[in-house]
Amino acid sequence: MRLITFPGQGTPISVPILKTIIESKSKQFSKILTRNGPKTNDLLQYIYKNPSSPGSIAVCSNLFYQLYDIELNQIYRDLQYTNQMKHDTQDLILLGHSLGELTCLSINQLFSIRDLFNIANYRNELMVKYTEKYLVAHKMNHSTKFEMWALSSPRADDLPNQILTLLNNIRHTAPTISIANVNSIKQCVVTGVIEDLEKLRIESQTKFPRLRVTELTNPNNVAFHNSTVLRPIQEPLYDYIWDILKLNQNHTATKLDYPIIGNLDGRISTFVHHAIERFVRCSSTTVKFTECYDTINEVLEIKDGAVNMGPSNVIYNLIKRNCDLDCYEFSSLDTVNNFNQLEMDRLKGIKEQVARESAEKQI
Known part of the structure; x- marks a missing residue:
């Protein structure tokens, strides 16, 4: 089994790196454009102009996976793998961080790459809309914005739970704060309006030695993964996705081609x-990535490592630090080529081993 991971919203796309890959792998990307339809090139042009768009990030990570798939099948052809041998070495499980979980659904062929783009952007529009509705409903002035802060402490035993306890204690004076991402026992991300976050800063820095606070980019001032603010997006987002599945005649699909480890609770779908x-x-609600690590480390037997799709190497670093796996980047021309060479060597070794065992049985 192999783990394939996908990044979330806010993951930077380096347009020069992406263009270098596409130019160097022009033959493969010609197949990708053919496979996904002529308008896929329009999506690429959009990505070049809007690299921070949620739709751009989701589509970009899907394209990295398609490149991985094409390159892998070329290796199978070069090594003359049989269909059974390919089947035996293609056991995958998927994990995406927040928006990346939507990319996991697209890898399961539930909707097109254009649908992926539309769902990603619609989800973001809903988050912007309901964040603004919350501010208006609570009569907050136009200068009030939601921000995202990353909190990290090398000495903390379980920083996310310690921060949650602290938030519960100051809830009456700082009601807008929520833990958005639990990325490790030493680090989490919180969202809230600036006035409430400053109260958290004062309280937390006296309790956690060497606490580091990093203010993250949040261009649309969305209250990411804040259930108090964003709970109303669930119904329209769910309906939007199912309407697309109905249009694609995939609404009767029952089982996933590749299982997905969910951010909600670390369980496998x-x-x-x-x-x-x-x-x-x-x-x-909160992205519980630490529970995903628990599933990877304690439940699954992932013998073939983790391939972490671009853009960027953010998820690669998280998986490498927190999971007992061989980890590979697939996010730049160098990392793509390095992985392909390692994969060629691995599959060649498997085929040679199978040949030896077959010969021994015949003796």
Whole structure:
């Protein structure tokens, strides 16, 4: 089994790096454009102009996976793998960080790359809309904005739970703060309006030695994964996805081609409706990535390592630090070529081993 991971919203796309890969792998990307339809090139042009768009990030990571798939099948052809041998070495499980979980659904062929782009952007539009509605409903002035802060402490035993306890203690004076991402026991991300976050800073820095606070980019001032603010996005997002599945005649699909480890609780989804429901629910509540690590380390036997799709190497670094796996980047021309060479060597070794065992049985 192999783990394939995908990054989330806010992951930077380096347009020069992406263009270098596409130019160097022109033959493969010609196949990708043919496979996904002529308008896929329009999506590429959009990505070049809007690299921070949620739709751009989701489509970009899907394109990296398609390149991986094409390159892998070329290796199978070069090594003259049989269909059975290919089947035996293509056991995958998927993990995406927040928006990346939507990319996991697209890898399961539930909707097109254009649909992926539309769903990603619609989800973001809903988050912007309901964040603004929250501010208006609570009569906050136009200068009030939601921000995202990353909190990290090398000495903390379990920083996310310690921060959660602290938030519960100051909830009456700082009601807008929520933990958005639990990325490790030493680091988490919180969202809230600036006035409330400053109260958290004062309280937390006296309790956690060497606490580091990093203010993250949040161009649309969205209350990411804040259930108090974003719970209303669930129904329209769920309906939007199912309407697309109906148009594609995939609404009767039951089982996923590749299971997905969900951010909601770290559990594995093997059925379509479970995976969609968990993605939608987690779009407005905390991303529990540490529970995903627990599933990887304690439940699964992932013998073939983790291939972490671009853009960027953010998820690669998280998986490498927190999971007992061989980890590979697939996010630049160098990392793509390095992985392909390692994969060629690995599959060549498997084929040679199978040949030796077959010869021994015949003796």
